[in-house]
Amino acid sequence: MSESTRRRRDVTVADVAREARVAKATAARALGGYGAVSDDVRERVLVAAENLDYHPNGLARSMNTGRSNTIGVIVGDIENPYFGLAMRGISDTARASGYDVILSNTGENLDVEIEAARVFVEKRVDGVIVAPASFTRTQHLDNLRKSGRPLVLLDRHVDNLDVDVVEVEIRAAAYAAAQHLVDSGHRRIAFISSLELRSTPYRRGDVLDVSSVAGRVDGILQALEEGGIEHPEALLRFGAQQGDEARAITRELLAADEGPTAIIASDSLIAMSVLAELRALGLRVPEDISFIMFDDFEWTTLISPPVSVISQPVYEVGVAAAKQLIARIEGRASGARIQRFPAEFIHRESVSLPRGAAMEPLSAT
Amino acid sequence: MSESTRRRRDVTVADVAREARVAKATAARALGGYGAVSDDVRERVLVAAENLDYHPNGLARSMNTGRSNTIGVIVGDIENPYFGLAMRGISDTARASGYDVILSNTGENLDVEIEAARVFVEKRVDGVIVAPASFTRTQHLDNLRKSGRPLVLLDRHVDNLDVDVVEVEIRAAAYAAAQHLVDSGHRRIAFISSLELRSTPYRRGDVLDVSSVAGRVDGILQALEEGGIEHPEALLRFGAQQGDEARAITRELLAADEGPTAIIASDSLIAMSVLAELRALGLRVPEDISFIMFDDFEWTTLISPPVSVISQPVYEVGVAAAKQLIARIEGRASGARIQRFPAEFIHRESVSLPRGAAMEPLSAT
DNA sequence: TTGAAAGCGCTAACAA
């Protein structure tokens, strides 16, 4: 076990060359599959490599070629099935093109994201895919580009950066969902997101750091406004990072005098917590409260009632981001390109008329 | 934009040294934070680095030090929330110790896993965490160790390899779950897994490639046997890789004359498909069929009825694997170590007496 | 504390 466990000095091209009695460069050519080598010599070299159990050193290779065949991915929360699925799309696509993936999970923390970007430059990745945590603090993303590395934003765009983006057209679907609630007679509609606000409480026009959440909010507010609802932003809630917080917010909303008659959850993690809390409170969906959520995973059709959702083509977004990045890396793309995938409001059974709809005043000043 | 977009030659230690009017080695010492440098000189060097926008080249550094501060992770399916959560545990732990993570997603394909192991050696990762796809074909894992890289197996152990393992004690929980079904009067109990069989159909004693699935099967079969059930393996089903296949298998099982009165799903992905199919078939849980699944995500408590599950400490498994690997990398561990985390059968409401239990014959030959 | 020089393992340029 001593020999097989101890780390021995790696076998190098020079060792193989010596064994095969050729020059180092010749061995390197045979091993690396570049340049011209006679069949005869190639054979000798490969046999020698086999005998010595040679494994190329990718670091040394990358130093010379300037390419690492690696792409870096920075996401907020790999535990969120949304990113898990997008990651599979990226991963599948990268592999098919011969790239490896380095993953950095930031917990939506900007400082961690900045650090990850720095490390990716150090590691000399060929390109980076980021779901950015901030809409405006994007210096590190610009640095990434300045370092010559292609950059593709996933799921979220940012302010003032001329860069490739692959995202979902979420606003229209959010609008459709909220409009459906309004049409059903709801006038007190809550929205719960994990996004941290820069300053609380939220006020109309405040900048939200995640554009895909901003899209949700814009769509919802527009629908409520068009429905003649005053202070449509009154029941928007943010900062539900942990499951506990989402549950607490839900409880708090419902404890108020003018609590919501409908809740929209910003993603599937939030949704689970909200539903769990509703159940704990003994509230039925949709009899006591209507519910809509973003993301369409299979469990949403399994619960009673099946949840009306906004479905997003998550895997495809991951694939498109990876494809775009690789095209850039390989010089097959030019000009910043924004790709938007459609989202869809899927009407199931978690929405009904608000409780006591008949007695509801027309406007709640 | 030309200057900011074109990839310029990277600024190197030599450039910084020149700017600061010191020797290359001195600049390197100040920049790398090693060796002895006077405060005065360090200051000059750092200012020069700042001015020139210097970014260290991690590849060059790794070539010299032999360390990359990177750990490689190989899993079967990052989309599976089990691995997503374990990955977060690994990722959080790695970051806290200053390591980055390279992820390889194999789709449970052994050839892809072998290739991933090769690439990780090329990239000179400091250590590897693998959820191996095969119980016996582990040559590539042994090669990993022979290359001097610590290796930790996640969720699954393999045959004949003296290596660190972090897994879940799944057998006892599987036994408890199956026993509960038997005690409730069930005698035709099905189990559905995504694992590919080496040869079909499954026969007692066949080697299963994933030890954590083997543990499930062992526990279940033991409980059925002790319950006096003949051919307890008759209703085990494998190879449900895609959601469609899991649904087809479910349909097929239930169409048979002697179909199951209870189904156990091997993971949460399978579970969603099975439940969806049951619903499509108009079967109620638990009135028409009892159901138990592995993994305890929040949605399992939200559906009607809440699902009885086998809960596993997934995040903790990821954390433990990363900790063990890092301890090895840093020479703080010795002797192969197997860590087993307990799983727990959580009794909820998806199990009842089998339909028509009174008329059920005692044994179904 | 600083500097000069060698070397990590590979690719690339140039000659032969």
Added chain:
DNA sequence: TTGTTAGCGCTTTCAA
């Protein structure tokens, strides 16, 4: 087609 010689950007001797 092969060999020789320089690097890539850093760390690490060894002297001064």
